[in-house]
Every structure is written in C-alpha cells, then in structure tokens.
Amino acid sequence: MTESLRVAIVEDSTLLREGLVRLLAEAGFETVAARPDATDLDETITAAQPDVVVLDVRLPPTHRDEGVRAAIRVRATHPQVAVLLLSQYVETTYARELLAAGSRGIGYLLKDRVTDLEQLRRAIEDVAAGGTVLDPQMVEEMLRARADPLARLTPRETQVLRAMAEGRSNAAIARELVVSPGAVEKHVTSIFGKLGLEESAAAHRRVLAVLQFLGA
Known part of the structure; x- marks a missing residue:
C-alpha cells in the first residue's frame, strides 16, 4: 500500500x-x-x-x-x-x-x-x-475541554473573561490589553459561544460567563 x-x-x-x-x-x-x-x-x-x-x-x-x-x-x-x-x-x-x-x-x-x-x-x-x-x-x-468548557478558551479569551469578572467594561478591557474595542467584542462573542451561552432575553450572558469563571 x-x-x-x-x-x-x-x-x-x-x-x-x-x-x-x-x-x-x-x-x-x-x-x-x-x-x-x-x-x-x-x-x-x-x-x-x-x-x-x-x-x-x-x-x-x-x-x-x-x-x-x-x-x-x-x-x-x-x-x-x-x-x-x-x-x-x-x-x-x-x-x-x-x-x-x-x-x-x-x-x-x-x-x-x-x-x-x-x-x-x-x-x-x-x-x-x-x-x-x-x-x-x-x-x-x-x-478535558469537553469536561471543562473554560478549558476551551484561548489565553487571550481567559484574560478578557477575568477582566469581565473584575467588572471592567469592554472599553476598559481594550485599554488594558492594548487592543481595539472591536477585538474585545470578538473575544467576548467567542467566549459566549465556547461556554454555550446563547443569546436570550431571559438571561444576561455576560453575568453567566462570569459566574462560570468564578465557579471554576
């Protein structure tokens, strides 16, 4: 062969x-x-x-x-x-x-x-x-990532989620990481997707993402 x-x-x-x-x-x-x-x-x-x-x-x-x-x-x-x-x-x-x-x-x-x-x-x-x-x-x-959704995040996404948990806005995160606000928005959207947080009027995805991070 x-x-x-x-x-x-x-x-x-x-x-x-x-x-x-x-x-x-x-x-x-x-x-x-x-x-x-x-x-x-x-x-x-x-x-x-x-x-x-x-x-x-x-x-x-x-x-x-x-x-x-x-x-x-x-x-x-x-x-x-x-x-x-x-x-x-x-x-x-x-x-x-x-x-x-x-x-x-x-x-x-x-x-x-x-x-x-x-x-x-x-x-x-x-x-x-x-x-x-x-x-x-x-x-x-x-x-491992299947068992722990947070393991799916890239190092940069983890940085963004940590800053979100600290109460920073997207604009503040952008200044801290020296990236554009648009780049932060893309990271946040990716975080929501990897954590399985679908857009819903009944739930605030940013809060749910932070709760997953803190719970870990």
Missing part, C-alpha cells in the same frame, strides 16, 4: 519540508508536490493527483489558520484526497473545525510525532484509507 500512495506537502519551513520529503521516501511514499504555502493548492492537486495532502496548520501569509482553511477546502473540493495537518502546538479549536468538515480521511498530529517514522507511516496510511487520526495529546486536551 505504501508504494502506491502519493503525497503532497504544504509546509513553509524549508528545513521541515525537505525533511518530510526524505522521511516519506524512507517510508515508501511518493512525494508528488512540495509547496511553501497553500496558494494554488487546488491546481496542484488537480495536476499532481495526490492521495494525501500533508499541511502545516500555520501557513503564510498570516501564519494563523491558513492550513486549516486549506484542509477544509481540500475535503470539500477533492473528497477523494485525505488530509493530515501538522501543528507545533495542541490547538483543539482547529482540530474541531477540521472534524466538523467531515470525519473521514483526516488527521491532526503534533510535529514532534513526525520524527517517529512508523507513526507517520501509519497516520498517512490510515487517513488515505478513510480513517481519522488524532494526536494522543490532542484527544486528551479535547476530552
């Missing part, structure tokens, strides 16, 4: 990209494309016909979630192509977004696992066969 699998790599780090090419060759896979960003990825897939696309979560130009967005597009436009995301850190929000796009033929591994050739080989074979592969540390974090 490994000899027939064709893999495309999207990784902006030249060192890691070239390292992946060598590792994949050692594992018996054929690298049919190796790109530094997701620009024209659709055309690359059409031309190279990979079975699996391996992407870094953070890609140019902003190095935020370009890899996740690209992976979701690949699954939507090329459902026959599996995707394996690589991340430097445990980012459960991105994993959930990927899973929400479909649970077949997807994977999410920490980059530390890439040095384990056998684990990398199994992950690529599994997603190519339509399976789902999640890094063990990712599963642990997702289970």
Whole structure:
C-alpha cells in the first residue's frame, strides 16, 4: 500500500519540508508536490493527483489558520484526497473545525510525532484509507475541554473573561490589553459561544460567563 500512495506537502519551513520529503521516501511514499504555502493548492492537486495532502496548520501569509482553511477546502473540493495537518502546538479549536468538515480521511498530529517514522507511516496510511487520526495529546486536551468548557478558551479569551469578572467594561478591557474595542467584542462573542451561552432575553450572558469563571 505504501508504494502506491502519493503525497503532497504544504509546509513553509524549508528545513521541515525537505525533511518530510526524505522521511516519506524512507517510508515508501511518493512525494508528488512540495509547496511553501497553500496558494494554488487546488491546481496542484488537480495536476499532481495526490492521495494525501500533508499541511502545516500555520501557513503564510498570516501564519494563523491558513492550513486549516486549506484542509477544509481540500475535503470539500477533492473528497477523494485525505488530509493530515501538522501543528507545533495542541490547538483543539482547529482540530474541531477540521472534524466538523467531515470525519473521514483526516488527521491532526503534533510535529514532534513526525520524527517517529512508523507513526507517520501509519497516520498517512490510515487517513488515505478513510480513517481519522488524532494526536494522543490532542484527544486528551479535547476530552478535558469537553469536561471543562473554560478549558476551551484561548489565553487571550481567559484574560478578557477575568477582566469581565473584575467588572471592567469592554472599553476598559481594550485599554488594558492594548487592543481595539472591536477585538474585545470578538473575544467576548467567542467566549459566549465556547461556554454555550446563547443569546436570550431571559438571561444576561455576560453575568453567566462570569459566574462560570468564578465557579471554576
């Protein structure tokens, strides 16, 4: 099976990209494309016909979630192509977004696992066969977040919620964190969503969010 699998790599780090090419060759896979960003990825897939696309979560130009967005597009436009995301850190929000796009033929591994050739080989074979592969540390974090909604918050969102608990307005929080009021509003909206607080005339979401924070 490994000899027939064709893999495309999207990784902006030249060192890691070239390292992946060598590792994949050692594992018996054929690298049919190796790109530094997701620009024209659709055309690359059409031309190279990979079975699996391996992407870094953070890609140019902003190095935020370009890899996740690209992976979701690949699954939507090329459902026959599996995707394996690589991340430097445990980012459960991105994993959930990927899973929400479909649970077949997807994977999410920490980059530390890439040095384990056998684990990398199994992950690529599994997603190519339509399976789902999640890094063990990712599963642990997702289970913990499910048990504790506050664990889903990013460090910045936790800062905002703590300031809310201290009675600060959005404008005051913006001044304290040196961000725009609009950015604070986005964080607050995200906090409400992650804590499962739907808009309701019968409840004040800001108060409910603070109560969850203090109760923890």
